[in-house]
Amino acid sequence: MENSTAHVIAILNPKGGTGKTTLSINLARAFQQDGFRVLIVDSDPQGTTRDWSQASQEHYPKANMPSVVGLDRPTLDKEIPAISTAFDLVIIDGAAKLHQITASALKVADTVLIPVQTSSPDIWSAIDLVDVIRARQAVTAGKPKAAFIVSRQTPGTRLAADIDNALREHELPVLTARTCNRVAYMETISGGTTVLDQHPPTAATQEILAIMKELQAFSNLTCRRD
Numbered sequence: 001m002e003n004s005t006a007h008v009i010a011i012l013n014p015k016g017g018t019g020k021t022t023l024s025i026n027l028a029r030a031f032q033q034d035g036f037r038v039l040i041v042d043s044d045p046q047g048t049t050r051d052w053s054q055a056s057q058e059h060y061p062k063a064n065m066p067s068v069v070g071l072d073r074p075t076l077d078k079e080i081p082a083i084s085t086a087f088d089l090v091i092i093d094g095a096a097k098l099h100q101i102t103a104s105a106l107k108v109a110d111t112v113l114i115p116v117q118t119s120s121p122d123i124w125s126a127i128d129l130v131d132v133i134r135a136r137q138a139v140t141a142g143k144p145k146a147a148f149i150v151s152r153q154t155p156g157t158r159l160a161a162d163i164d165n166a167l168r169e170h171e172l173p174v175l176t177a178r179t180c181n182r183v184a185y186m187e188t189i190s191g192g193t194t195v196l197d198q199h200p201p202t203a204a205t206q207e208i209l210a211i212m213k214e215l216q217a218f219s220n221l222t223c224r225r226d
Contacts, residue, residue, distance in 0.1 A: 009215070012092075022185050025066075026196060029065065039089070040066050041068075041076065042070045060192060080092075111219045114130070114149065116148055118163045148170075149174070149175045
């Protein structure tokens with residue numbers, strides 16, 4: 001039976017290279033393997049997620065990877081409700097710098113995940129987005145919920161230790177789960193697959209599963225079946 005109320009997670013940061021696509025693809029696969037019907041919306045004109053989907057279809061035609069659609073225009077809030085009726089979950093892979101597309105994503109999102117690397121430019125760009133989210137929440141009774149996630153962390157460095165405190169100053173929660181800077185993410189996406197498809201499971205696999213579980217609790221997400 002079709003579900004007309006898919007939960008929408010937007011993974012957004014105006015800065016490029018923060019790990020939006022890596023998170024979008026791998027989280028979509030994790031949720032799919034957990035029983036969700038998942039649609040990825042690639043809102044970036046560069047189309048990296050669409051390229052990944054094409055590679056997946058060519059190299060792993062029987063893998064049943066999550067569906068991907070390209071919507072790189074500022075009409076996400078109008079188009080996503082119409083195309084998501086057969087899905088439980090929509091994950092928007094956010095575009096960099098394209099503020100109209102970001103604004104449209106915020107209108108349709110139930111949850112916003114803001115990936116931030118351990119660098120000052122990443123934090124600065126994220127703070128600009130937080131201001132926009134706060135303005136949106138003020139007129140929508142707190143929707144969308146939003147949280148930071150540390151992306152591509154290098155464990156054991158001072159920046160890794162300090163990033164949580166720096167982000168918490170901006171009054172949004174910071175997920176405990178995070179990704180580290182691992183070759184597995186780049187290798188799997190380049191090949192049209194995900195870290196969830198590695199056997200045996202790797203440290204990257206466990207990172208994505210931990211993020212998924214924390215997101216489920218944060219967003220009160222359950223897999224519904226009629």
